[in-house]
Amino acid sequence: MNEITRRNLMKTGVATLPLAAILADPRLAAMAAETTETIGATLAGGQTVSAALAVPATVPAGGVVLIHEFWGLNDQIKTMAVEFAREGYVAIAADLYGGKVGTTREEAMALRDQVVPAVATETLVAWIDWLRADGRVNGKVGTCGWCFGGAWSLNASLATPVEATVIYYGRVPGDPVLLAPLAGPLLGHFGERDQNIDHAMVDPFEAALTGLGKPHQIYWYDADHAFANPTGERYDQADAKLAWSRTLEFLDGNLG
Secondary structure (H helix, E strand, O other): OOHHHHHHHHHOOOOOOOHHHHHHOHHHHHHHHHOOEEEEEEOOOOOEEEEEEEOOOOOOEEEEEEEOOOOOOOHHHHHHHHHHHHOOOEEEEEOOOOOOOOOOHHHHHHHHHOOOHHHHHHHHHHHHHHHHHOOOEEEEEEEEEEOHHHHHHHHHHHHOOOOEEEEEOOOOOOOHHHHOOOOOOEEEEEEOOOOOOOHHHHHHHHHHHHHHOOOEEEEEEOOOOOOOOOOOOOOOHHHHHHHHHHHHHHHHHHHO
């Protein structure tokens, strides 16, 4: 790809192309990621954290904190922030790995295992607060995460009230005591062929939400884990498209 083509794509925000097409091409994903703004925040203990910010053409708008898969804040997740902005949301893609990204499963697992839960929670709450305080946000904030980030999307929503929580195949608890703090509605996407995040885990979670009277929508797809990731081998285009449409409908109803 020559430099003129690259500049033209950057000028149009890359996002005129379909999301799946961008994510399937590392060059396009990298260019989309470049259109985000790196922002920083300081935690109570003095630790500095960063995130990728994407802002829609029209504000004020709802805000969404995105939490990455166990790979880290890579170009895929930054591109998702761009896509959320294209759909009309102020999107912050949080970084829980301190700027590091795993390129192999071993590297990613090592980074995941180094995460300190208390620090990760404080980080996500800080970004939720950041959005609430920003004049480009309409006062409503949600969370959305994939896999590792799906679990942390829920954890963040349990730590501080938000207006919407979206989970893509993340680990979830079934203990009503743990879920009691959930303040807003929840949307979950899970794969029938997922060997880990399965009915044995998710059904008690859904039952607990029902028992607590927490508004929720849980959807199952004839797909495997990570079915919404176009860069992975288990990508399921039809189910990913359906899950995305449901996500947008859910967020539009709760953050609009």
